[in-house]
Amino acid sequence: xxxxxxxxxxxxxxxxxxxxxxxxxxxxxxxxxxxxxxxxxxxxxxxxxxxxxxxxxxxxxxxxxxxxxxxxxxxxxxxxxxxxxxxxxxxxxxxxxxxxxxxxxxxxxxxxxxxxxxxxxxxxxxxxxxxxxxxxxxxxxxxxxxxxxxxxxxxxxxxxxxxxxxxxxxxxxxxx
Numbered sequence: 001x002x003x004x005x006x007x008x009x010x011x012x013x014x015x016x017x018x019x020x021x022x023x024x025x026x027x028x029x030x031x032x033x034x035x036x037x038x039x040x041x042x043x044x045x046x047x048x049x050x051x052x053x054x055x056x057x058x059x060x061x062x063x064x065x066x067x068x069x070x071x072x073x074x075x076x077x078x079x080x081x082x083x084x085x086x087x088x089x090x091x092x093x094x095x096x097x098x099x100x101x102x103x104x105x106x107x108x109x110x111x112x113x114x115x116x117x118x119x120x121x122x123x124x125x126x127x128x129x130x131x132x133x134x135x136x137x138x139x140x141x142x143x144x145x146x147x148x149x150x151x152x153x154x155x156x157x158x159x160x161x162x163x164x165x166x167x168x169x170x171x172x173x174x175x176x
Contacts, residue, residue, distance in 0.1 A: 003067060004060055004136055011132070012053065018089075022098045029094070029101050037100040037164035041156050045098070048152060052129060052145045059138045067136055074134040081127040087112050088120045096121075100161050102168035119161070122153050 026034075059065060068074070089096045091112025095103070113120035129149050133142035 001060075004065075007132070007135070008053065008057065011128075015049070019098065021089075022096070025094050025097050026099065026101055029097070029103055032103055034101045034103045035164075035167070037102065037167070038157070038160035039099075041152075041160065042099055044152060045157065048145070048148055052141070052149075055145065056133055056136075056138055056141045059133075059141045060136050065136045065138050068134065071135055074131040077127055077131040078135065081124045081131065084113065084120060084124045084127075088114070088124060100157075100164045102164045104168055106168055108165065108169065119153075119158060122158065125149065126153070 091114055092109055095106070095109060108114075117123065126146070126149055129145050130142055133139070133145070
Protein backbone atom coordinates (compact mmCIF):
# COMPACT_ATOMS: atom_id res chain seq x y z
CA UNK A 1 0.00 0.00 0.00
CA UNK A 2 2.94 2.34 0.57
CA UNK A 3 3.78 2.12 -3.13
CA UNK A 4 0.20 2.98 -4.08
CA UNK A 5 -0.08 6.02 -1.80
CA UNK A 6 3.41 7.23 -2.77
CA UNK A 7 2.68 7.00 -6.50
CA UNK A 8 -0.74 8.58 -6.07
CA UNK A 9 0.75 11.41 -3.99
CA UNK A 10 3.40 12.09 -6.63
CA UNK A 11 0.81 12.20 -9.43
CA UNK A 12 -1.54 14.46 -7.44
CA UNK A 13 1.31 16.87 -6.61
CA UNK A 14 2.32 16.82 -10.27
CA UNK A 15 -1.24 17.75 -11.27
CA UNK A 16 -1.24 20.59 -8.73
CA UNK A 17 1.99 21.98 -10.20
CA UNK A 18 0.52 21.67 -13.70
CA UNK A 19 -2.58 23.61 -12.64
CA UNK A 20 -0.37 26.39 -11.26
CA UNK A 21 1.59 26.51 -14.53
CA UNK A 22 -1.68 26.49 -16.49
CA UNK A 23 -2.99 29.48 -14.50
CA UNK A 24 0.24 31.39 -15.12
CA UNK A 25 0.12 30.55 -18.84
CA UNK A 26 -3.54 31.57 -18.98
CA UNK A 27 -2.77 35.00 -17.52
CA UNK A 28 0.10 35.46 -19.99
CA UNK A 29 -2.04 34.42 -22.98
CA UNK A 30 -5.08 36.51 -21.96
CA UNK A 31 -2.86 39.56 -21.58
CA UNK A 32 -2.04 39.10 -25.28
CA UNK A 33 -5.65 38.76 -26.45
CA UNK A 34 -6.21 35.01 -26.11
CA UNK A 35 -9.74 33.61 -26.13
CA UNK A 36 -11.17 30.63 -24.28
CA UNK A 37 -13.23 27.91 -25.95
CA UNK A 38 -15.16 25.06 -24.38
CA UNK A 39 -15.75 26.77 -21.06
CA UNK A 40 -18.97 24.77 -20.61
CA UNK A 41 -17.33 21.36 -20.69
CA UNK A 42 -14.25 22.19 -18.62
CA UNK A 43 -16.06 21.33 -15.38
CA UNK A 44 -16.59 17.80 -16.76
CA UNK A 45 -12.87 17.45 -17.45
CA UNK A 46 -12.10 18.48 -13.86
CA UNK A 47 -14.79 16.15 -12.49
CA UNK A 48 -13.48 13.24 -14.56
CA UNK A 49 -9.93 13.68 -13.26
CA UNK A 50 -10.95 14.22 -9.64
CA UNK A 51 -13.34 11.29 -9.88
CA UNK A 52 -10.59 9.11 -11.30
CA UNK A 53 -8.39 9.63 -8.24
CA UNK A 54 -11.25 9.23 -5.77
CA UNK A 55 -12.57 6.11 -7.48
CA UNK A 56 -9.07 4.62 -7.72
CA UNK A 57 -8.39 5.25 -4.03
CA UNK A 58 -11.75 3.74 -3.11
CA UNK A 59 -11.32 0.63 -5.26
CA UNK A 60 -7.80 -0.05 -3.98
CA UNK A 61 -8.79 0.50 -0.34
CA UNK A 62 -12.19 -1.25 -0.37
CA UNK A 63 -11.12 -4.29 -2.36
CA UNK A 64 -7.58 -4.54 -1.03
CA UNK A 65 -6.01 -4.24 -4.45
CA UNK A 66 -2.28 -4.92 -4.61
CA UNK A 67 0.35 -4.50 -7.30
CA UNK A 68 -0.10 -6.95 -10.14
CA UNK A 69 2.50 -9.70 -10.60
CA UNK A 70 3.12 -8.18 -14.03
CA UNK A 71 3.40 -4.63 -12.61
CA UNK A 72 6.53 -3.75 -14.67
CA UNK A 73 4.43 -3.50 -17.85
CA UNK A 74 2.03 -0.76 -16.64
CA UNK A 75 4.93 0.84 -14.73
CA UNK A 76 6.93 1.19 -17.96
CA UNK A 77 3.86 2.61 -19.74
CA UNK A 78 3.41 5.09 -16.88
CA UNK A 79 7.07 6.20 -16.93
CA UNK A 80 7.03 6.60 -20.71
CA UNK A 81 3.80 8.61 -20.40
CA UNK A 82 5.52 10.93 -17.90
CA UNK A 83 8.39 11.49 -20.32
CA UNK A 84 5.84 12.16 -23.07
CA UNK A 85 3.97 14.57 -20.81
CA UNK A 86 7.10 16.60 -20.15
CA UNK A 87 7.96 16.59 -23.86
CA UNK A 88 4.46 17.72 -24.89
CA UNK A 89 4.21 20.44 -22.23
CA UNK A 90 7.68 21.85 -22.87
CA UNK A 91 7.05 21.78 -26.63
CA UNK A 92 4.01 24.03 -26.16
CA UNK A 93 5.75 26.20 -23.57
CA UNK A 94 3.59 29.16 -22.52
CA UNK A 95 0.82 28.01 -24.87
CA UNK A 96 0.15 24.87 -22.81
CA UNK A 97 -2.99 24.90 -20.69
CA UNK A 98 -5.63 22.62 -19.19
CA UNK A 99 -8.27 24.88 -20.70
CA UNK A 100 -8.71 25.55 -24.41
CA UNK A 101 -7.16 29.00 -24.69
CA UNK A 102 -5.83 30.23 -28.01
CA UNK A 103 -4.15 33.35 -29.32
CA UNK A 104 -5.66 34.67 -32.53
CA UNK A 105 -3.38 34.13 -35.49
CA UNK A 106 -0.66 32.49 -33.38
CA UNK A 107 1.40 29.99 -35.31
CA UNK A 108 0.43 26.37 -34.61
CA UNK A 109 3.13 24.53 -32.64
CA UNK A 110 4.71 21.84 -34.82
CA UNK A 111 7.69 20.83 -32.71
CA UNK A 112 8.20 17.94 -30.31
CA UNK A 113 5.45 15.33 -30.45
CA UNK A 114 3.21 17.86 -32.23
CA UNK A 115 5.18 17.10 -35.41
CA UNK A 116 3.43 13.72 -35.58
CA UNK A 117 0.20 13.99 -33.60
CA UNK A 118 -2.23 16.84 -32.98
CA UNK A 119 -3.10 16.05 -29.35
CA UNK A 120 -0.27 14.08 -27.73
CA UNK A 121 -1.20 15.12 -24.21
CA UNK A 122 -4.61 13.43 -24.59
CA UNK A 123 -2.90 10.19 -25.61
CA UNK A 124 -0.64 10.51 -22.58
CA UNK A 125 -3.57 11.09 -20.21
CA UNK A 126 -5.36 8.09 -21.71
CA UNK A 127 -2.28 5.93 -21.11
CA UNK A 128 -2.09 7.12 -17.49
CA UNK A 129 -5.78 6.38 -16.91
CA UNK A 130 -5.05 2.83 -18.08
CA UNK A 131 -1.60 2.27 -16.54
CA UNK A 132 -2.11 3.57 -13.00
CA UNK A 133 -5.13 1.37 -12.21
CA UNK A 134 -3.54 -1.65 -13.92
CA UNK A 135 -0.48 -1.30 -11.69
CA UNK A 136 -2.75 -2.10 -8.76
CA UNK A 137 -5.31 -4.36 -10.48
CA UNK A 138 -8.03 -1.72 -10.14
CA UNK A 139 -10.01 -3.16 -13.05
CA UNK A 140 -13.22 -1.24 -12.41
CA UNK A 141 -11.46 2.13 -12.32
CA UNK A 142 -9.50 1.27 -15.45
CA UNK A 143 -12.56 0.21 -17.46
CA UNK A 144 -14.89 2.97 -16.24
CA UNK A 145 -12.51 5.92 -16.58
CA UNK A 146 -10.93 4.74 -19.82
CA UNK A 147 -14.43 4.69 -21.30
CA UNK A 148 -15.48 8.04 -19.82
CA UNK A 149 -12.22 9.72 -20.83
CA UNK A 150 -12.43 8.38 -24.40
CA UNK A 151 -16.00 9.60 -24.77
CA UNK A 152 -15.25 13.06 -23.36
CA UNK A 153 -12.12 13.48 -25.49
CA UNK A 154 -13.50 12.13 -28.77
CA UNK A 155 -17.02 13.57 -28.61
CA UNK A 156 -16.44 16.88 -26.80
CA UNK A 157 -12.90 18.03 -26.05
CA UNK A 158 -11.00 17.33 -29.27
CA UNK A 159 -13.76 18.68 -31.58
CA UNK A 160 -13.90 21.83 -29.44
CA UNK A 161 -10.14 22.22 -29.52
CA UNK A 162 -10.08 21.77 -33.30
CA UNK A 163 -12.73 24.48 -33.59
CA UNK A 164 -10.64 26.77 -31.38
CA UNK A 165 -7.51 26.19 -33.42
CA UNK A 166 -9.41 26.87 -36.66
CA UNK A 167 -10.73 30.11 -35.14
CA UNK A 168 -7.23 31.16 -34.09
CA UNK A 169 -5.88 30.53 -37.57
CA UNK A 170 -8.84 31.92 -39.55
CA UNK A 171 -11.01 33.77 -37.02
CA UNK A 172 -14.00 31.55 -37.93
CA UNK A 173 -16.59 30.72 -35.28
CA UNK A 174 -16.65 32.24 -31.84
CA UNK A 175 -15.32 31.40 -28.40
CA UNK A 176 -17.67 29.93 -25.81
